[in-house]
Amino acid sequence: MARGFKSSSGGMLQWLGLAAIIVIADQFTKVLIVGFYHLGDSTAVTSFFNVVRMHNSGAAFSFLAGGSGWQRWFFTVIGLLAATLILWMLKSHAGQKLFAFALSCILGGAMGNVIDRLMYGYVVDFLDFHWHNWHFPAFNVADSAITVGAACLILDELLRVRRAR
Numbered sequence: 001m002a003r004g005f006k007s008s009s010g011g012m013l014q015w016l017g018l019a020a021i022i023v024i025a026d027q028f029t030k031v032l033i034v035g036f037y038h039l040g041d042s043t044a045v046t047s048f049f050n051v052v053r054m055h056n057s058g059a060a061f062s063f064l065a066g067g068s069g070w071q072r073w074f075f076t077v078i079g080l081l082a083a084t085l086i087l088w089m090l091k092s093h094a095g096q097k098l099f100a101f102a103l104s105c106i107l108g109g110a111m112g113n114v115i116d117r118l119m120y121g122y123v124v125d126f127l128d129f130h131w132h133n134w135h136f137p138a139f140n141v142a143d144s145a146i147t148v149g150a151a152c153l154i155l156d157e158l159l160r161v162r163r164a165r
Contacts, residue, residue, distance in 0.1 A: 012094040015101070102149040109143060112142030
């Protein structure tokens with residue numbers, strides 16, 4: 001069963017708008033963190049959550065963060081290529097609501113982190129969840145949007161397979 005095709009600009013515009021809202025929210029929160037926190041500063045909010053300022057020159061979970069700087073441009077290019085592919089897919093599938101929602105979340109998150117890499121040379125992370133001595137790696141709004149988008153892509157595929165039965 002093929003995904004529905006809707007190429008009207010009106011359908012795509014709503015998804016681009018969602019991606020833009022994610023980029024704006026992501027960059028706004030990062031401007032606040034950069035403006036009020038120095039690298040490594042932390043504020044305890046609850047017993048399991050801190051606001052921190054961390055810099056990630058790598059990818060998810062600081063993958064390749066120890067590189068000599070080449071990873072900045074590598075991950076920037078990967079983000080831009082992903083955005084190009086997502087835009088093409090959104091144009092073709094704007095009428096598929098869950099699928100397009102997922103793509104828009106990933107697009108907004110990817111572009112938020114690409115902006116960081118271009119502006120700072122690293123991604124600003126600030127959400128720190130922990131329990132006793134365990135810390136989940138710090139992340140940001142863009143990372144959250146990418147995660148929500150990925151989960152929605154999985155759900156969309158599961159629903160598509162279920163409908164095909």
